[in-house]
Amino acid sequence: xADIYQTPRYLVIGTGKKITLECSQTMGHDKMYxxxxxxxxxxxxxxxxxxxxxxxxxxLSSESTVSRIRTEHFPLTLESARPSHTSQYLCASSxxxxxxxxxxYFGPGTRLLVL
Amino acid sequence: xxxxxxxxxxxxxxxxxxxxLQCNYTVSPxxxxxxxxxxxxxxxxxxxxxxxxxxxxxxxxxxxxxDADTKQSSLHITASQLSDSASYICxxxxxxxxxxxxxxxxxxxxxxxx
Numbered sequence: 117x118a119d120i121y122q123t124p125r126y127l128v129i130g131t132g133k134k135i136t137l138e139c140s141q142t143m144g145h146d147k148m149y150x151x152x153x154x155x156x157x158x159x160x161x162x163x164x165x166x167x168x169x170x171x172x173x174x175x176l177s178s179e180s181t182v183s184r185i186r187t188e189h190f191p192l193t194l195e196s197a198r199p200s201h202t203s204q205y206l207c208a209s210s211x212x213x214x215x216x217x218x219x220x221y222f223g224p225g226t227r228l229l230v231l
Numbered sequence: 232x233x234x235x236x237x238x239x240x241x242x243x244x245x246x247x248x249x250x251x252l253q254c255n256y257t258v259s260p261x262x263x264x265x266x267x268x269x270x271x272x273x274x275x276x277x278x279x280x281x282x283x284x285x286x287x288x289x290x291x292x293x294x295x296x297x298d299a300d301t302k303q304s305s306l307h308i309t310a311s312q313l314s315d316s317a318s319y320i321c322x323x324x325x326x327x328x329x330x331x332x333x334x335x336x337x338x339x340x341x342x343x344x345x
Contacts, residue, residue: 158335222274
C-alpha cells in the first residue's frame with residue numbers, strides 16, 4: 117500500500133467557489149503528479165513536479181494551479197470552480213531512479229462535483 | 232499518433248474462471264508497458280512492468296505478455312476471485328521515465344460474479 121494521501125475524498129461545491137485538493141506523500145519521492153480521470157476514460161496528466169519549487173503543466177489543459185513548497189506536499193487549487201471541473205482527481209508520486217522502471221504510486225483520488 | 236487501445240471495454244466472468252485482457256499500442260519509441268489495477272474509488276496500483284526485451288512476467292495469478300513486434304500485450308488472470316473485480320489499465324511509456332511520458336488506456340472493467 118502506497119503512503120500517499122488525498123483529501124478530501126469527496127467534495128460537492130457550488131459554482132464560483134475556490135477549492136484546494138490536498139495531496140501528501142511520506143515516501144520521500146521527488147516527483148509528484150496530478151491526473152484527471154472521467155468515468156470510463158483514460159487518465160490525463162494536468163500538472164507535475166520534479167522537485168521543490170518546480171511545477172509544469174501536463175498534457176491536458178487545466179484551469180487549476182499547483183504549488184510545491186515542500187517535498188511531501190503538492191496541493192491543487194481551482195480559483196473558481198465550474199461544473200466542467202466535475203471529475204476525479206488523482207495524485208501520484210515517484211522516485212527518480214535514472215532507469216526505465218520508475219513506478220508511479222497513486223493516491224485514492226478526490227471525486228469533485230461542482231453544481 | 233501515440234495511442235493505447237484496450238479490449239474488451241468490459242468483461243463479466245464467474246469466480247474461478249480465467250480471463251485475458253488485451254492491450255494494443257502505437258507508442259513509439261517504446262520504453263516499457265505496465266498493467267495497473269484500479270479498484271472502484273481508489274487509485275491505480277501497479278501489477279507488472281515489462282521492458283522491450285521481456286516477453287512474460289508474472290505476479291501471483293496475474294501473467295502479462297508482451298510482443299514488441301506487433302505492439303500487443305495481454306494480461307491473463309488465473310482462477311479469478313471476487314476481489315479481482317476492478318478496472319485494469321494498460322500504460323505505455325515512450326522513453327525512460329525521467330524524460331518520457333505515459334500513455335494510458337481507458338481500461339477494461341472486469342466484474343467477477345460468485
